[in-house]
Amino acid sequence: MSARTLYQHIVDAHTVRHIGNSGQILLYIDRQVLNEYTSPQAFAALRAQDRPVWRPEAHLAVVDHVNATTPLRTAVTMRIVDEARARQVSLLAENCKRYGIECIDMLDPRQGIEHVVVSEQGFVLPGMVIAAGDSHTTSHGAMGALGFGIGSSEIEHLLATQTLVYRPQKNMRVTVRGRLAQGLSAKDVVLALIARIGADGAQGHVIEFQGSAIEQMDVEGRLTLCNMAVEAAARGGIVAPDDRLFNYLHGKPRVPTDAQWDLSVARWRELRSQPGAVFDQEVEFDASNLLPRVTWGTSPDQGVAIDGVVPDPQHEANLTRRSSMERALKYMALEPGQRLDGLPISHAFIGSCTNSRMDDLRAAAEVLRGHRVAPHVRALVVPGSSTVRAQAEAEGLDRIFKTAGFEWRQSGCSMCVAMNDDHLSPGDRCASSTNRNFESRQGPGARTHLMSPAMVAAAAIKGALTDVRKLLTKRVP
Ligand SMILES: CC(C)[C@H](C(=O)O)[C@@H](O)C(=O)O
Numbered sequence: 390m391s392a393r394t395l396y397q398h399i400v401d402a403h404t405v406r407h408i409g410n411s412g413q414i415l416l417y418i419d420r421q422v423l424n425e426y427t428s429p430q431a432f433a434a435l436r437a438q439d440r441p442v443w444r445p446e447a448h449l450a451v452v453d454h455v456n457a458t459t460p461l462r463t464a465v466t467m468r469i470v471d472e473a474r475a476r477q478v479s480l481l482a483e484n485c486k487r488y489g490i491e492c493i494d495m496l497d498p499r500q501g502i503e504h505v506v507v508s509e510q511g512f513v514l515p516g517m518v519i520a521a522g523d524s525h526t527t528s529h530g531a532m533g534a535l536g537f538g539i540g541s542s543e544i545e546h547l548l549a550t551q552t553l554v555y556r557p558q559k560n561m562r563v564t565v566r567g568r569l570a571q572g573l574s575a576k577d578v579v580l581a582l583i584a585r586i587g588a589d590g591a592q593g594h595v596i597e598f599q600g601s602a603i604e605q606m607d608v609e610g611r612l613t614l615c616n617m618a619v620e621a622a623a624r625g626g627i628v629a630p631d632d633r634l635f636n637y638l639h640g641k642p643r644v645p646t647d648a649q650w651d652l653s654v655a656r657w658r659e660l661r662s663q664p665g666a667v668f669d670q671e672v673e674f675d676a677s678n679l680l681p682r683v684t685w686g687t688s689p690d691q692g693v694a695i696d697g698v699v700p701d702p703q704h705e706a707n708l709t710r711r712s713s714m715e716r717a718l719k720y721m722a723l724e725p726g727q728r729l730d731g732l733p734i735s736h737a738f739i740g741s742c743t744n745s746r747m748d749d750l751r752a753a754a755e756v757l758r759g760h761r762v763a764p765h766v767r768a769l770v771v772p773g774s775s776t777v778r779a780q781a782e783a784e785g786l787d788r789i790f791k792t793a794g795f796e797w798r799q800s801g802c803s804m805c806v807a808m809n810d811d812h813l814s815p816g817d818r819c820a821s822s823t824n825r826n827f828e829s830r831q832g833p834g835a836r837t838h839l840m841s842p843a844m845v846a847a848a849a850i851k852g853a854l855t856d857v858r859k860l861l862t863k864r865v866p
């Protein structure tokens with residue numbers, strides 16, 4: 390067989406069989422994470438057919454989309470008033486009990502956003518395949534695994550058979566060279582990448598991230614990259630396992646120990662694209678020239694560097710793109726040529742599976758130390774999990790956020806998707822560390838500007854979009 394990419398190798402190792410000449414395969418799936426929002430239909434269908442779950446221990450359920458993030462984690466303070474949402478949560482617990490699946494419920498000290506919980510529990514290991522009823526399952530590519538989102542009928546199929554009908558994707562290599570300047574992070578890299586290749590730029594592909602900037606990037610940054618690969622329509626994003634990853638995984642709850650650990654690491658070291666493996670598309674990127682990024686529109690690819698201006702749709706030759714730009718500018722209440730730096734905001738949100746882990750909170754706290762949030766801004770920080778929250782408290786980060794005027798909340802998806810009580814009102818403008826700036830994503834009529842957590846912190850202080858480096862350089866003695 391010719392040289393294989395890491396992605397192809399993982400798919401080969403999980404192929405149960407080819408399905409006739411359809412180009413599709415039956416793919417074995419090692420792990421699934423279930424949430425309260427997308428699993429009910431799948432469980433109902435399973436039950437209606439009286440089918441068992443084939444391998445209950447291969448699934449882990451986590452409540453994350455609809456739970457409250459009130460500052461206190463108790464049954465009373467976190468009670469969900471909305472009946473339909475409350476039912477989604479209780480149904481998940483009931484379904485898990487019926488089928489013998491472990492459920493991390495609202496009050497569990499490990500609760501959090503599923504993609505954050507999965508990696509901190511060591512539920513996905515290098516070389517595995519994980520699928521889940523959530524598009525940001527691509528995050529787990531940072532573990533040297535293949536992760537992708539699936540729909541309800543696939544969740545059902547997976548519960549019953551531990552396999553999925555799958556069409557192998559093409560390979561895209563994104564090589565990121567150079568060194569990120571101070572104040573920049575993986576979020577700036579991925580926002581710049583998506584702006585370059587477009588929101589459909591990686592359609593039909595799995596991206597492998599390579600290059601010196603990726604080698605130097607911490608695992609949490611790689612989680613951010615792979616998480617947002619789906620915003621370029623990729624069917625996965627992956628980074629080959631290395632010592633950084635092994636250090637990250639070592640000692641996590643479900644990770645092998647002792648002799649098994651050594652054996653596993655030796656095997657995981659083999660997981661990389663072979664020399665000569667062919668990528669269908671190549672994108673090269675120099676991280677050294679990158680400036681902090683912000684989005685101006687209603688699609689993650691509608692973004693520029695913070696020193697940039699809102700583009701003019703009249704200069705866009707592609708008519709579909711032009712009209713989507715016009716619509717976005719109207720929705721966002723922006724004018725062509727307008728500077729982004731200095732644009733006033735009403736809200737600041739640090740959270741989501743993209744940017745709510747320790748490194749994200751540390752970077753934001755570093756900017757906030759000694760500053761106050763502008764008086765007209767409501768600022769929230771929602772740690773990705775209770776584990777992150779506890780660790781941040783142990784490091785004293787909560788005090789920095791609170792002293793600066795941020796609300797320090799319990800974990801969950803929260804204002805990333807506004808499926809609980811955390812939402813914006815029409816016309817609100819939010820600097821947000823999330824991944825999607827779609828119309829009404831954070832509440833009906835709300836306007837979202839995507840950026841890194843450090844940039845959100847800087848915007849909260851200024852009360853307007855700003856270049857975080859201005860705040861950081863002042864600190865240099
Ligand atoms: C609710 C869920 C299906 C959805 C997803 O699949 O990504 C959500 O998590 C999101 O980020 O939009």
Ligand code: SF4
Nearest residue numbers: 525741742802805806
């Ligand atoms: S944090 Fe946001 S993007 Fe991530 S799973 Fe939740 S809703 Fe989706």
